[in-house]
Amino acid sequence: MHLLEADATELAARIHGRELEPLDVVDAAIAACERLNPTLNAVFSTRFERARDEAQTAGRSDGPLAGIPTLFKDLGTPEAGEPQYLGNRVLKALDARAAADCHVVRKLKDAGAVSVGRTTVPELASGNCPAACENEAFGDTRNPWNLAHTPMGSSGGSAAAVAAGIVPVAHGNDGGGSIRVPASANGVVGLKPSRGRISWGPILAESWAGLATQGMLTRTVRDSALTLDVLAGAIPGDPYGCRAPDRPFREELSADPGQLRIGLCDVNEAASLHPDCRDAVRAVGDVLADLGHRVEPAWPAPFFSERMVGLCMTIVSVGTAQTVGLLEASVGRSFGEGDLERGTWLEAERGRAVSGPGYLDAVTRLNRFVRETAAWWEGEDAFDLLLSPTMATPAPELGVLVRHPEDRVPLWRETFPYTLQFNVTGQPAISLPLGMSANGLPIGIQLAARYAEEATLIRVASQLEEVMPWGGRRPGVWVGDP
Numbered sequence: 001m002h003l004l005e006a007d008a009t010e011l012a013a014r015i016h017g018r019e020l021e022p023l024d025v026v027d028a029a030i031a032a033c034e035r036l037n038p039t040l041n042a043v044f045s046t047r048f049e050r051a052r053d054e055a056q057t058a059g060r061s062d063g064p065l066a067g068i069p070t071l072f073k074d075l076g077t078p079e080a081g082e083p084q085y086l087g088n089r090v091l092k093a094l095d096a097r098a099a100a101d102c103h104v105v106r107k108l109k110d111a112g113a114v115s116v117g118r119t120t121v122p123e124l125a126s127g128n129c130p131a132a133c134e135n136e137a138f139g140d141t142r143n144p145w146n147l148a149h150t151p152m153g154s155s156g157g158s159a160a161a162v163a164a165g166i167v168p169v170a171h172g173n174d175g176g177g178s179i180r181v182p183a184s185a186n187g188v189v190g191l192k193p194s195r196g197r198i199s200w201g202p203i204l205a206e207s208w209a210g211l212a213t214q215g216m217l218t219r220t221v222r223d224s225a226l227t228l229d230v231l232a233g234a235i236p237g238d239p240y241g242c243r244a245p246d247r248p249f250r251e252e253l254s255a256d257p258g259q260l261r262i263g264l265c266d267v268n269e270a271a272s273l274h275p276d277c278r279d280a281v282r283a284v285g286d287v288l289a290d291l292g293h294r295v296e297p298a299w300p301a302p303f304f305s306e307r308m309v310g311l312c313m314t315i316v317s318v319g320t321a322q323t324v325g326l327l328e329a330s331v332g333r334s335f336g337e338g339d340l341e342r343g344t345w346l347e348a349e350r351g352r353a354v355s356g357p358g359y360l361d362a363v364t365r366l367n368r369f370v371r372e373t374a375a376w377w378e379g380e381d382a383f384d385l386l387l388s389p390t391m392a393t394p395a396p397e398l399g400v401l402v403r404h405p406e407d408r409v410p411l412w413r414e415t416f417p418y419t420l421q422f423n424v425t426g427q428p429a430i431s432l433p434l435g436m437s438a439n440g441l442p443i444g445i446q447l448a449a450r451y452a453e454e455a456t457l458i459r460v461a462s463q464l465e466e467v468m469p470w471g472g473r474r475p476g477v478w479v480g481d482p
Contacts, residue, residue, distance in 0.1 A: 002480040003028045007220045008068045008168040008227070012112075015067045022067025026055040026114050029069035032166045032479045033116060039477055041141050042133075042151070042160040043071060045083045046117040054114045063112030064230055070108060071170040073158050074118045075125050076200075076207060076214070078102045082115075086323075087123035089137035090331065090339045103201020104171065104214045104231060111230045119157030119170065126320050128343035128402035131181060131411060133157055136341050140398050143185060144475035145441055149395045152185040154178040155217060159186040162217045165479030169223055175212030176312065177390075177419030180431035184390035184444025187433040187473060188217050189461075191224045192419075194452050195426030196240030198231045206239050208319045209363055211312065211423040220471070221461045224430070225249040228454065240426075243452040257459035262288055263298035263376075265388040270304045270413040277389040280435025280443045284464065285387055291463055299386060300376040303421060308369045309412050312420060314354055314362040320344065321351030343405030370425045377427075377450045384456065388418045390431040390444035418446055428454045430461055433470045442473075 003025065006014075014020040030048045037043045051069065058067040078084055078098035085091040101109065109115065120133050120141045128134065133141035133156035141157050143149040144164040151160040155172030159182035162170050172179040174192040183190025198214045200206055216227040228249045234241060264285045266278050289295045302308065324344075328334050337345050354362075376383060392415060401411065412420065422429040428449050435443030449456045474480065 002165070004032055004165045004168065004479045006168070008065065008218070008223045009220065011168060012065060012068055016062070022055040022058045022114070023052060025067050026051050026069050026116065029116050029167050036164050036166055036477055036479065039142065039147065040144060040160050040164060041139050042119055042157040042166070043117045044074070044120050044138050047082060047115060051114050051116045058112045058114055061112040063110065064226060065108065066112030068113050068169065069116045069167045070113045071117050071119050071158055071161055071167050072105060072115055073121060073155050073171050073173060075121045075154060076173050076204060076212070077105055077171060078203060079105045079115060079118070082118060087121045087127060087135050087138060088327070088340070090335065091327070092137055094331065100203070102203045103199055103235070107231050108171070116167065119161060121157060122153050123341050123344050124320060124323050125154050125175065126344040126347045127341045128405040129411065130154055131177070131416060132401040134398060134402050142398070143395055144477035145187060146476065148397050149441065150185065150398050150401060152182040152395055156182040156185070159183055159188055159190070159217045162186070162188050162219060163475055164477045169216050169218045169227055172217050173212055173214045174423065175208050175316070176423050177416045179215045179217065180390050180419050180429060180444065180446060181416050183217055183431040183433070184442065185395035187442030187470065187475065188219050189221060189224050189433065190217055190431045191215055191228065191454070191457070192422065192429050193228060193232070193454060194242050194428045196234065196238065196242035197454065199233065199235045199238050201235065202237065209315050210240060210426065211315060221458060221465045222250065222253055225253055225458050245455060249454060249458055252455045252458040253462045255459050257456060257463065259292050259294065260384040260460065261294045261382070262385045262387050263383045264295050265299040265303070265386060265418070266297065268392045268417055270306065270417045271392065272414070273389070274393040276394065276435070276437040277392060277443055281387060281389045281445055284434050284445045284468070287464065287468060288387065291467070295387070298383060299388070300373045302369055302372050304417060305369060306409065308366065308424060309409060309420065311362040311366050312424065313408060314359065317347050317351035318354050318359050319351070320347040324348045341405070346406055366424055373421060373425050374451070384449070385460065386448045388446050390418060390446040391416050394437040394441035394443055422448050425451070427451050428457055430457045432461055432464060434464060434468050436473070
């Protein structure tokens with residue numbers, strides 16, 4: 001068995017028990033990256049020698065992630081001295097570097113994690129498709145289950161690296177599904193925490209008016225709990241608050257969730273639903289019923305609201321325009337169409353056309369959607385969880401998602417109509433690798449809970465991992481293969 005077939009929880013326990021040296025684990029991740037990344041193109045920048053130096057220090061740490069190699073997504077996570085290209089050709093040519101670690105990077109490193117590099121992204125979380133790691137300046141990232149398919153995005157580089165075993169855990173963030181969607185496509189676990197659960201810190205403060213949150217891609221539920229314990233917590237000045245957990249999330253892994261009322265969404269009211277995804281979510285519903293939960297067809301009335309999508313796109317386009325403006329100020333010149341992918345350029349142009357009142361109107365109207373949706377989880381007829389596919393289809397082939405950069409709404413309808421809702425409401429949601437398509441691609445199943453109830457998600461996810469284990473499934477590109 002290859003060393004990196006173990007998850008972070010096991011590796012950390014062995015390091016703390018002096019069975020393993022952190023340098024050996026980090027060296028294994030470096031070797032895996034050197035061997036597998038040329039095939040996947042999941043990591044665009046490495047810091048191997050610094051990682052080896054830091055592994056020596058990590059060995060003297062009692063942190064929960066002492067000596068665990070990880071990767072950081074190159075969006076929303078400045079890392080001191082490392083590239084900060086955001087998938088953009090101009091920043092790549094200038095070799096833009098971050099001046100300081102952001103809050104999430106510092107939290108993970110303080111816990112003993114060792115950064116070995118940075119992962120690929122769509123340009124500025126937009127590009128010709130924000131949900132695909134297909135980048136004109138950095139090339140296409142490939143899905144380790146089938147190299148002809150996309151790993152999705154925008155955390156697709158991190159998800160592909162975790163799925164292939166290059167590292168046991170990797171950073172991601174999620175503004176519309178960007179942790180959960182690539183988790184589904186790559187057969188890993190992706191937890192989007194509640195809004196305010198993880199601070200963005202003083203450098204970044206917030207992203208997309210609260211739609212986006214930080215998080216991690218993992219291969220096991222216990223690693224999701226472990227890394228959430230590391231990252232969770234507010235700092236003074238945070239724009240959002242989140243009720244503190246009653247106890248560490250790791251203690252929820254073996255906790256009995258009791259009998260829960262679970263709504264099952266096995267349709268796509270916006271477009272079509274691939275039969276393999278429909279069958280997979282129904283199978284999980286049957287298992288949850290066998291576990292004693294009350295499962296019935298139900299979902300919030302506004303769940304598939306196209307109006308909600310349009311309002312979110314207003315916020316995202318303004319955010320893209322703001323980012324382009326900040327980059328222009330940093331490089332000392334305006335960006336033209338040749339400096340950005342077409343999709344990014346069009347997104348920024350749409351954002352520049354939004355007025356101040358128009359932007360605030362979008363925020364206000366989204367709050368109405370939040371209240372209408374959150375009511376489904378409250379009152380006498382409340383549900384505890386919503387069960388749905390994470391995506392409406394297995395991961396498409398490379399090239400499919402980037403064909404129409406001028407219109408993002410069909411992308412939402414046909415590919416991931418189940419995730420953006422919880423960025424709007426701020427509720428926690430998790431994608432679990434519980435299904436497989438007929439042609440051997442992973443199918444993720446999403447569970448969403450009330451605001452601040454990650455504990456419920458972890459309890460039920462742990463139940464499902466025990467009775468529907470996925471640990472024995474391996475992609476075609478895998479660290480354990482010769």
